[in-house]
Amino acid sequence: MVISASTIEEVAARAGVSRSTVSRVVNGSPAVSEVARESVRRAIDDLNYVPNRAARALASRHSQAIALVVPEDTARFFGDPFFAAVVSGIQARLASTDYILNVILATGDPGDKTTGYLRSGSVDGAIIVSHHDNDTFIDRIAGAIPVVYGGRRVRVRDEDHVVDSDNVGGGRAATEHLLERGRRRIATITGPPSMRSSLDRLDGFRAVLDDAGLAPVAVEDGDFSEDGGAAAMRRILASGQEVDAVFAASDLMARGALRVLRDAGLAVPDDVAVVGFDDSMIAATTSPPLTTIRQPSRGQGERLVEILLDLLRGASPEHATVMPIELVVREST
Structure with missing residues (x-):
């Protein structure tokens, strides 16, 4: 069975007002008495009237x-x-x-x-x-x-x-935590340098290491993706540099890094500690569950x-x- 839509004229007849009054109520105009407004609203409810969005946009010059x-x-x-x-x-x-x-x-x-x-x-x-x-x-x-x-x-x-x-603060908090865990040879996997969030998280990371008199073991771009994080982790291991911790600037990149560390026979966190960023649903489901920076997305x-x-x-x-x-x-x- 096809149910025909109610029209603005039917609403006006049910409410006992003019068509223009119904239009003003629908469009939120204050130039309507409260009595008329309530009559129109009751008629709209009774008839299940749905205002035409295109017509309202044309009249108000707003698309909603x-x-x-x-x-x-x-x-x-x-x-x-x-x-x-x-x-x-x-x-x-x-x-x-x-x-x-x-x-x-x-x-x-x-x-x-x-x-x-x-x-x-x-x-x-x-x-x-x-x-x-x-x-x-x-x-x-x-x-x-x-x-x-x-x-x-x-x-x-x-x-x-x-x-x-607070991306700078997040980069700082992740790196401070790794230092508190006794890690000193710390690498980071960043997002793309074309994004301010990547640069800010890197700035926080560098600032904490500078304050501690340390230099990053490696800084590798992981493109904010799992595959990118895995590729960055492979480059870090292939460099021959000893690393005991990694700050990955997203949980996705951290998951990719964890996979590569596992394949390389390195235990997390015993051999390499890993911190991510986001506290997305990924963080609680990695093996082991991921320490991360929670941002209120x-x-x-x-x-x-x-x-x-x-x-x-x-x-x-x-x-x-x-x-x-x-x-x-x-x-x-």
Whole structure:
């Protein structure tokens, strides 16, 4: 059986008001009496009326849509639990609003397809996460609509609105923990140098070693991926340098490093201690369970939405929000 949708005229007739009054109630206009507003709301409930989103967007010049732009490929997006946690937070915060979320994966934006879509009025604002210093197309997006960045950009601008984790503090906490465990020959596996989070975690790592009068045994790029972490660990072992600890700047890279250490016959943590970063679901399921730096990825997603909603309301939210980190000690150290 096909159930026909109720119309705005039927709602108006049921409520005993004009069609324009129903439209004003649906669009949140204050120019309606409370009595009329309640009559319309009851009629909407009785008739299961669903307002036409396209018509509302045309009338209000607002799409009621927000874009999450991720300049990564599909394998990276679906394979890294960090993104799942951030999206979960974004969706949770949007649930109580009229906004819908459009997820856009864009690597380089050839032909300006993504930029053209976002600048066309199809969305009211955007959240951009996992951006790199060569993702210049995001500047064109930010020039047309309100944007909030998940993570600091490599080239910081005063006008940017950013929600980030304390990546420098996380790098420091991981390295301090390894020193407290008596480790002195410490290597690190970083993310790509095109990302500020990678550079900040490396800065924290280096600062603690400098304070202790030590130098890194090795600094290898693991590209924030499991395979990249494994390849970086192989390079560290192949260098012939003695290593007794590794700080991997993501749990995915740490899992790859653990696999290589196991294959090389090295025991964790007896021979080599390992610390990751994220405290994703991966950390508790590695063998051994992974000591890591917890960053509030879901909370970051929620805060990204809150700041963007403030911008869309015409408010002036703070430009930089730094979320706290926490060392979570498990059996890998």
